[in-house]
Amino acid sequence: MGNFKKLIIEPLRKANPITILVLGICSCLAVTAKLKPAIVMGISVMVVTAFSNLIISLLRKGIPSRIRIIVQLVVVAALVILVDQFLKAFVYDVSKQLSVFVGLIITNCIVMGRLEAYAMSHKPWESFLDGIGNGLGYSLILIIVAFFRELLGSGTLLGYQVIPQSFYELGYRNNGLMILPPMALIIVGVIIWIQRTRHPELQENNKK
């Protein structure tokens, strides 16, 4: 049980794929202008990492180490196509918004990173949990970033108007910079800053 907790909870905190390992930043910029695509993207990545971890972990003893990257890519690509088709069938509008970024999950560093670092050397169940955990950690940051970007940039959440009309009449304006990709990086930067200030043990020791 302790293992279970560690695998799921740690990636949300001190082993977060985005804020600590700084992987998967590119999609974090691209899909977080609105909350809904961010949530769908988070779930998609979680499914892909979890199942690719599981499959690779099952196969790990049979994969020749020279061609392991190719095998991993085949598995990941197959899963990504499945997810893409699934999204197209059930949430077509979001799938259109995410456009190429679903396909680009293949290149998401988190997926390959977890396969190499974890699934190749651990048992299937643990690998599966590790995939879920890292997917959750990724989704968490995506949702936080998208929450602020949509709230401040468009005044809406999940497409519903949150900031009342009376605010606008008083002179409030939506912040156009929030919609632009640089702001996603700045928000991620601020999250990293806050996290490292609260957990000083995460700071690299740069005293020479």
Place this chain on the structure above:
Amino acid sequence: MKDKQNSKFRQSLRDFFIASDAESNGKVKDRVSGLRNYVNKIKPNFNEGGKFAKLQSTFEAFESFLFVPDKTTQKGCQIRDAVDMKRTMIFVVIALMPALLFGIWNVGYQHFIALAEQASFWRMFGFGLAKTLPTIVVSYVVGLSIEFTFAQIRHHEVNEGYLVTGLLIPMILPPDIPLWMVAVATAFSVIIAKEAFGGTGMNIVNPALTARAFLFFAYPSCMSGDKVWIAGQPDAVSGATPLGMLMNGNTDLPSAWTMFWGGIPGSMGETSKIAILLGGLLLVICGIASLRIILSIFAGGIGMGLIFNAIGATPYMQLPFYYHLLMGGFMFGAIFMATDPVTAPQTNKGKVIYGLLIGIFAVLIRVINPAYAEGMMLAILLMNVFSPLIDHCVIARNINMRKKRAQNVKI
């Protein structure tokens, strides 16, 4: 000979300021001794172990604001100049005064022109003051409270850098900017552009320009167009700045002389080139702003203007090259923004490259990309980011040259 005279003049000027400072310390001592005594009395409370030890840096900030700081270098010879940061910053604030005072008047002047009313000088000035002062106050209050908070948390001293930034921010904004936007932009720039990098002296980009860039991208409707540059503007009047007019393909500009003395709509501090040059003169004489940077920016801008004149494909390109120096924030940016010693390169060659590229980019962005009317802001921010790289290349090249020279020497 001229050089000698110049340095002599500079020296005497410095002596004057320093001497007057020391003198006043001696003379006025009796009068303010009550305050000094009081400060000395409460000082132990703020030292380590005292009642208010947590507020030590706040206390120190006020003390060094009121008196000459008692902490000076005790040994070694680190002194390069008698001018310390406090005095540097005060000089910049003094240098900004002509542009600020003119700007205050001009806000009123433009307002009454737009209303087609006659008004006395003081009425214009008063109207301008009523529009400008709140912005300045908001910028100082928000910025300084963030600075003080960070200084307390990090246990370092509050330094005077913000006195300049806090004045620069209002001067590069349109007069009708809503105050809450000023507050948000100030907070953003102080936290993200300055404190995140470690505070005064550590920032990569100019904080005042970051505030402007933030507003420019976040609230474009309040930062550009022809409705924001004149305070209290009636709807029927167009208040486009020269740059804004060019953006819309209108080349019917005010005369070069009007743009030079400054009776045009624009950001609060940028309109009068005379006032800006006056301030620039003071900064150059006192050795605070680098003349090298300023001149190379002008050279870059003129060069690019001449190239566009030679091409001459659009009315914008045919504009006389010196207009670029007189429009928008080119002059203000060149003298007060680009010369910021923290964000500019340190090497002499680096300064020239940096200045030239700022001038070139500013004009290039203006002419080629009409979506960004003010190229100066983007040009300076871009080159701020590159200035450590420029320095690195200049130094590396110098090392290589000297190495080669040393190898060629035959013993």
